[in-house]
Amino acid sequence: MKTTQEPHFSFKELKVWQKAVAFATKVIRAIDGFETPRKHYRLLEQLEAACTSVAMNIAEGKGRQTTKEFIQYLFIARGSLFEVITLLIILQNLDWVTPAQVNDFQTDAEEITKMLNALIKAMRKDSC
Numbered sequence: 867m868k869t870t871q872e873p874h875f876s877f878k879e880l881k882v883w884q885k886a887v888a889f890a891t892k893v894i895r896a897i898d899g900f901e902t903p904r905k906h907y908r909l910l911e912q913l914e915a916a917c918t919s920v921a922m923n924i925a926e927g928k929g930r931q932t933t934k935e936f937i938q939y940l941f942i943a944r945g946s947l948f949e950v951i952t953l954l955i956i957l958q959n960l961d962w963v964t965p966a967q968v969n970d971f972q973t974d975a976e977e978i979t980k981m982l983n984a985l986i987k988a989m990r991k992d993s994c
Contacts, residue, residue, distance in 0.1 A: 877928035882981040886921035886943065889974050893917040893950065896967060897957075906960070913953045919946040920978065933993040937986055944982045947975045 877883050894917065897910055920943045927939025954971055957963045 875925075877925040880924060880928070880985075882978060882985055883921055883924045883928075885974075885978050885981065886924055889971075889978060890917040890921055892974070893954075893971060896963065896971075900962060902962075909953065909956065913950065913957070916946050916949040916953060919943070920950070924982075933989050937989050940982050940986050940989070944979055947979055947982075951975055 894914055897913060900910060902910055923939045923943035923946065927936040927943070930936050930939065951968075951972055954963060954968045958965060958968045
């Protein structure tokens with residue numbers, strides 16, 4: 867009987883991916899149940915897409931063939947973090963989230979950004 871081996875999803879071992887998943891979960895929980903005017907619903911959809919994009923790009927990059935491709939996806943993940951913070955600031959300006967919430971999310975995003983930067987630096991060093 868032939869058995870198929872489960873793929874090894876090594877991205878799950880990356881601390882930065884784990885933090886990014888926790889960050890996305892935290893953001894989505896914070897906005898879950900917002901009573902948003904229909905005309906502004908797209909802002910929340912964009913926020914959900916951006917915060918989940920961080921972990922998804924780390925995972926997708928890890929699954930690519932080359933280090934160069936992985937690094938490019940890490941840069942995309944970092945850009946998504948900046949997008950999340952921008953959207954949260956807009957929501958703060960609309961009085962949908964508090965400055966304290968934005969500061970908390972920004973602290974998390976800064977930690978993830980530092981982790982991404984360190985990983986990018988290490989990957990570049992290893993590829994030379």
